[in-house]
Amino acid sequence: MNWMAWTLPTALFFSFIAVILICMTVYEIKSPCVERKGFLPIETTRGDRLFIGLLASGYIHLVFVGLSEMSLFIALGISFVWLAIVLRWG
Amino acid sequence: MKKVVNNKAWFLVLPVVVLVAFSAIIPLMTVVNYSVQDIFDVNNAYFVGAEWYRDILQNPRLQDSLVRQFIFSFFVLLIEIPLGIAVALMMPTKGARASLCLILLAIPLLIPLNVVGTIWQVFGRTDIGLFGWTLTHLGMDYNYASNPIDAWFTVLLMDVWHWTSLVALLCYSGLRAIPDVYYQAASIDRASGWAIFRYIQLPKLQSVLVIGVLLRFMDSFMIYTEPFVLTGGGPGNSTTFLSQTLTQMAIGQFDVGPAAAFSLIYFLIVLLVSWLFFTTISHMDKAK
Amino acid sequence: MNKQTKKNVGISVYLFFVLLPIYWLLNMSFKSNEEILGALTLWPESFTFDNYAVIFTDPTWYMGYVNSMTYVMMNMAITLVVALPAAYAFSRYRFIGDKHLFFWLLTNRMAPPAVFLLPFFQLYSSVGLFDTHLAVALAHCLFSVPLAVWILEGFMSGVPREIDETAYIDGYSFHKFFIKIFIPMIGSGIGVTAFFTFMFSWVELLLARTLTSVEAKPIAAIMTRTSGATGIDWGVLAAAGVLTIIPGLLVVWFVRNHVAKGFALGRV
Numbered sequence: 001m002n003w004m005a006w007t008l009p010t011a012l013f014f015s016f017i018a019v020i021l022i023c024m025t026v027y028e029i030k031s032p033c034v035e036r037k038g039f040l041p042i043e044t045t046r047g048d049r050l051f052i053g054l055l056a057s058g059y060i061h062l063v064f065v066g067l068s069e070m071s072l073f074i075a076l077g078i079s080f081v082w083l084a085i086v087l088r089w090g
Numbered sequence: 091m092k093k094v095v096n097n098k099a100w101f102l103v104l105p106v107v108v109l110v111a112f113s114a115i116i117p118l119m120t121v122v123n124y125s126v127q128d129i130f131d132v133n134n135a136y137f138v139g140a141e142w143y144r145d146i147l148q149n150p151r152l153q154d155s156l157v158r159q160f161i162f163s164f165f166v167l168l169i170e171i172p173l174g175i176a177v178a179l180m181m182p183t184k185g186a187r188a189s190l191c192l193i194l195l196a197i198p199l200l201i202p203l204n205v206v207g208t209i210w211q212v213f214g215r216t217d218i219g220l221f222g223w224t225l226t227h228l229g230m231d232y233n234y235a236s237n238p239i240d241a242w243f244t245v246l247l248m249d250v251w252h253w254t255s256l257v258a259l260l261c262y263s264g265l266r267a268i269p270d271v272y273y274q275a276a277s278i279d280r281a282s283g284w285a286i287f288r289y290i291q292l293p294k295l296q297s298v299l300v301i302g303v304l305l306r307f308m309d310s311f312m313i314y315t316e317p318f319v320l321t322g323g324g325p326g327n328s329t330t331f332l333s334q335t336l337t338q339m340a341i342g343q344f345d346v347g348p349a350a351a352f353s354l355i356y357f358l359i360v361l362l363v364s365w366l367f368f369t370t371i372s373h374m375d376k377a378k
Numbered sequence: 379m380n381k382q383t384k385k386n387v388g389i390s391v392y393l394f395f396v397l398l399p400i401y402w403l404l405n406m407s408f409k410s411n412e413e414i415l416g417a418l419t420l421w422p423e424s425f426t427f428d429n430y431a432v433i434f435t436d437p438t439w440y441m442g443y444v445n446s447m448t449y450v451m452m453n454m455a456i457t458l459v460v461a462l463p464a465a466y467a468f469s470r471y472r473f474i475g476d477k478h479l480f481f482w483l484l485t486n487r488m489a490p491p492a493v494f495l496l497p498f499f500q501l502y503s504s505v506g507l508f509d510t511h512l513a514v515a516l517a518h519c520l521f522s523v524p525l526a527v528w529i530l531e532g533f534m535s536g537v538p539r540e541i542d543e544t545a546y547i548d549g550y551s552f553h554k555f556f557i558k559i560f561i562p563m564i565g566s567g568i569g570v571t572a573f574f575t576f577m578f579s580w581v582e583l584l585l586a587r588t589l590t591s592v593e594a595k596p597i598a599a600i601m602t603r604t605s606g607a608t609g610i611d612w613g614v615l616a617a618a619g620v621l622t623i624i625p626g627l628l629v630v631w632f633v634r635n636h637v638a639k640g641f642a643l644g645r646v
Contacts, residue, residue, distance in 0.1 A: 096472070
């Protein structure tokens, strides 16, 4: 595993993703979700919204890195807020 | 078709998941790890945060190759999609001639990518290649190795030669799925050729065209071997596309960190585009 | 000129455009280097098999074909074995995460091989598979498996469910039904899938070249040898190129009636 060059931040990142996926699966088994229409232009399921949220978060980080010198923690904060909004109202 | 809910189906997909996860997730995690470190060797790696990402996003060489890549993919779609439809419309509909056409059309798709590059490298040369020789003797100043415009023209022509068949075969199978009744009705109504195309054939081609656009966009977006063999990315950097820039960085200069950051940005672009296409396709399937 | 004639002329012109560069390669492969470099001739004036003789007598050359064939075959076998049940699951059942799983598979088909180059090299070196046929076969699974699942799912969706249900009522177990009844029914779909798996694995060079050095080196990588100190050996290069086209031609012949449907991933 040495060649994979793990670092603490990336390990945390992947654990976070894994935990989300596990939670979503458990939640899905407990209460299966139905497609619904929120403020996004298409009908989405919970999983779709999670994916849209995460992908957009990736782009938010890229924009921050590419266009500004601001700390990435701001981008991280914005991403969390965005993720919550999409999951709840998307 | 109504599908049954059955979570045991997971056992059937498990082998695929394990296999692809081994080849996709482990490498992807590794790329993420590399992208945040400055790596000299296995025991000397330093965490640098988002440094490489900033470098990459602000690096003019990469921005240029990204722009070139989009222009290239745009032209590929602009030429190959209409040409492919036209070829499919002209193909014989049945019998041995149709089979022959199919096989001949499929030939370019079956040639290893570097051989495609070699074929055009030879074919376009002004001394020993028929194409370059003909152009030169027609009085044109053609040289794909020194003139960027000629190089672009040759790379595009090669891609059209190589991949238009894919679009044509897709459309051909789409056209064969139209029942004869439609055409009979159209001929009773004395519909013009254009009207038949616009109101009968094109709507039926919609789903195959989405697949065609998707495959052509993706494959042209990751094109590497053919231009690498044909022009080596030159003259200058005029035909250096994304994959080649990336490969140069990763293998040529062994800049592991920046190459990894670049890979992930590349991957995010691809992920967004394929998600858009996939959503479109599944919505069209649903509409049916 | 009536419409049919116009169409025939059009398709002939296009096919001419497709075949001309290939003819030129074929033409060159039968010429000596002196003739190639000497003057432009439309057909070989001193017809020779020497270029082919070079390839067939030198093991470092022809082993390249053997290597390529080996990993392509392994890739085809692995792909079909894992993709058949998965495609069945996708075409018949709904299960948690099915849509997302399918999409995730597809993203791997779309991912540029260049992205995976470095980690693949490390991964296969660390598990001791570097420079083996299996490494290339596994690496190619990354895009052949998703494609195979996609195509097979399209073909399987065309088979009515009632057939499955009748078989189960008749007392077939899943395994028996799948192997004895279902697989023969989608024979053409499997043929087309095998063709596409073959095609994408056969034409790919970047991963195959990176993951091998001597033992499993593909023909496409060996071809770069022709550019030596004395310039490029055009004749041998052309002959090697021609020989790489032949396997594909043989394969497309067998599935010629289904190729178009396969290109549409079974969904027309």
